[in-house]
Amino acid sequence: MLREAALLPFLLFPLASVAALGCGGSTTREVACPQGSHRDGSLCVADVAACPEAASSKGGACKPGADPPTGPASSPCRDLAECRAGCAKDHVASCTRIGALLHDAGDASEDERRRVLTRACDGEDPEGCFRLGLLDDTSDERSTELFAYACERGVAGGCTELGFSLEVGRGTPGVDLPRARELYQRGCDGGHAVGCTNLGVLQAGGEGGARDIPGAVRSFRKGCEGGHARGCTSWGRRLANGDGVPKDEPAAVEAFRRACDGDDGDGCNDLGVRAMEGRGTTKDVALALHLFDRACQRESAVGCLNLGRSWLDGRQPGVNEANAIELFYESCTLANEDACDELSRTVARLRAVCEKGGPNRGSDCLNLGWVVERGLGVEHDVERAVALYKKACGAGVGQGCFNLGVMQAEGRGTVREEKAARASFEKGCKLDHAPACARAERR
Numbered sequence: 001m002l003r004e005a006a007l008l009p010f011l012l013f014p015l016a017s018v019a020a021l022g023c024g025g026s027t028t029r030e031v032a033c034p035q036g037s038h039r040d041g042s043l044c045v046a047d048v049a050a051c052p053e054a055a056s057s058k059g060g061a062c063k064p065g066a067d068p069p070t071g072p073a074s075s076p077c078r079d080l081a082e083c084r085a086g087c088a089k090d091h092v093a094s095c096t097r098i099g100a101l102l103h104d105a106g107d108a109s110e111d112e113r114r115r116v117l118t119r120a121c122d123g124e125d126p127e128g129c130f131r132l133g134l135l136d137d138t139s140d141e142r143s144t145e146l147f148a149y150a151c152e153r154g155v156a157g158g159c160t161e162l163g164f165s166l167e168v169g170r171g172t173p174g175v176d177l178p179r180a181r182e183l184y185q186r187g188c189d190g191g192h193a194v195g196c197t198n199l200g201v202l203q204a205g206g207e208g209g210a211r212d213i214p215g216a217v218r219s220f221r222k223g224c225e226g227g228h229a230r231g232c233t234s235w236g237r238r239l240a241n242g243d244g245v246p247k248d249e250p251a252a253v254e255a256f257r258r259a260c261d262g263d264d265g266d267g268c269n270d271l272g273v274r275a276m277e278g279r280g281t282t283k284d285v286a287l288a289l290h291l292f293d294r295a296c297q298r299e300s301a302v303g304c305l306n307l308g309r310s311w312l313d314g315r316q317p318g319v320n321e322a323n324a325i326e327l328f329y330e331s332c333t334l335a336n337e338d339a340c341d342e343l344s345r346t347v348a349r350l351r352a353v354c355e356k357g358g359p360n361r362g363s364d365c366l367n368l369g370w371v372v373e374r375g376l377g378v379e380h381d382v383e384r385a386v387a388l389y390k391k392a393c394g395a396g397v398g399q400g401c402f403n404l405g406v407m408q409a410e411g412r413g414t415v416r417e418e419k420a421a422r423a424s425f426e427k428g429c430k431l432d433h434a435p436a437c438a439r440a441e442r443r
Helices: 080-088 092-104 111-122 126-135 140-152 156-168 177-189 193-205 213-225 229-241 249-261 265-277 285-297 301-312 321-333 337-356 361-374 382-394 398-410 418-430 434-442
Strands: 037-040 043-046
Touching: 080 092, 080 111, 092 111, 092 126, 111 126, 126 140, 126 156, 140 156, 140 177, 156 177, 156 193, 177 193, 177 213, 193 213, 193 229, 213 229, 213 249, 229 249, 229 265, 249 265, 249 285, 265 285, 265 301, 285 301, 285 321, 301 321, 301 337, 321 337, 321 361, 337 361, 361 382, 361 398, 382 398, 382 418, 398 418, 398 434, 418 434
Parallel strands: none
Antiparallel strands: 037 043
8 A cells, every 4th residue: 555654743954954953042941141141932142232332242242343234235136246246345235145146056165155154144144144054064052043143133044943953952951842833933924934834843743832733734834835845745734634624635736746846755755646546636657656756766765665565566667576675675764664564574575485486486586686685674695695696597587697697707795707707697698688698798
């Protein structure tokens, strides 16, 4: 049976990588904040009014103020050349804009982004501090400080990131879910779609406050409408299951399509399930297989599982049990228990037929050899793989002869022996295995 991923919980990573997530405060012990700052939930936040008129309060302490920008922050530059010229004149919004443009262009070098965002943040641009926090992987505490500064000055993404730091307790003595939920709400209210999705997760699970299914539904929908792919997956599942909203399979399909277009693996899987079964859309097996493959490539454990099961069912020409086992293994490593069970059952069946005999003994020995050679859910054993390839070759499977020849030619699991390798390739060629013929002609 095809599977959909569990509705909750999600392991959500907002825009920052794990390494860039920072610290918050402790929920078990409250300490006094430094002079010139005050407690906001479990964090110390600078008192803006406590600093001299010509100074700033970023980071909980007063520092000399930067020169005012040379142009309005509300009029961002249009391209990199114009932005670089503006940034050189200490127009901090231009510096921030450079960081955004380089990120959107997928620029591999982080040096300029870090440099210009540091300049923007030092110049008191909250958006620049937020983006620097996403980029900064040197200190969890430093990243959280930047997110707090940005959040307090109206950057919704800073509130979302600060909430996530408090949700996971990254670099903190403890976790503060009520505060995280409050910050996600602020991020969502400010138009940050990831904040809406993360808020929905906490609302649906009753974490950091009362369980609120209607609120979770609204949050997931808002996250999806704001362009967050994971939010679309969550919204689609609510529609598909009629959970807190009237059941609507066609609308769920559209939500999953938006999620998959946004590269959310579980969204691709759920869309594939509907294409395979014709739920809310036209049945299309080829499309379903493509979607399961896409889901698996994006590390959806259930996507790998469903693709492997489809292959075992013979829905994809040119694949065999060994290919399915590789998918089960990948899904199992992603902590899918069903895939681990499927892996164990499939390997046990191959072993039983190969050892005791059966109509497909040669093919099963070949597949088992391939699994053992790679250590997919079994002990990695190249010598055992050689023995299994010999069995497959002896049973008239050309691929088994070819694999055996490769092992003999490379000296893996056996003594390197050119003469034996040539004989294996020639036997494989006689069994109409084209790659074996090619290797036999080369030697």
